[in-house]
Amino acid sequence: MNKRDYMNTSVQEPPLDYSFRSIHVIQDLVNEEPRTGLRPLKRSKSGKSLTQSLWLNNNVLNDLRDFNQVASQLLEHPENLAWIDLSFNDLTSIDPVLTTFFNLSVLYLHGNSIQRLGEVNKLAVLPRLRSLTLHGNPMEEEKGYRWSSSWAAQRT
Numbered sequence: 001m002n003k004r005d006y007m008n009t010s011v012q013e014p015p016l017d018y019s020f021r022s023i024h025v026i027q028d029l030v031n032e033e034p035r036t037g038l039r040p041l042k043r044s045k046s047g048k049s050l051t052q053s054l055w056l057n058n059n060v061l062n063d064l065r066d067f068n069q070v071a072s073q074l075l076e077h078p079e080n081l082a083w084i085d086l087s088f089n090d091l092t093s094i095d096p097v098l099t100t101f102f103n104l105s106v107l108y109l110h111g112n113s114i115q116r117l118g119e120v121n122k123l124a125v126l127p128r129l130r131s132l133t134l135h136g137n138p139m140e141e142e143k144g145y146r147w148s149s150s151w152a153a154q155r156t
Contacts, residue, residue: 015053
């Protein structure tokens, strides 16, 4: 499968799902088995996943150190990652590593511990970002949160 065919078909592939695994550090993903869904994961000849979705929700991650390296180990084309679910973890900021995934269109960060509304500005460099969730973070108590949220919705 060439890269162009991959870009057109893998959006429909099931996610690489590591949710509810009590993962503390990203490096643990390499030794952890993803959850199985109704449809089996498609893998390349090298054994890497052909999906564009990575679900890490409901774990205990507090940083994304080595995220790029681990994504490269798990995904055949990590540069095509379009959906990352990091909801319900212990993240206190938006790690700049997320801004390196230029095809990212869905990013779930709700239910974390992100304090500052200004963290969202880091994501302005993502041209395809269409769905961003931030509710359930301490930042929603900051003045201007609702306005910023509506501004982000206008990008879609």
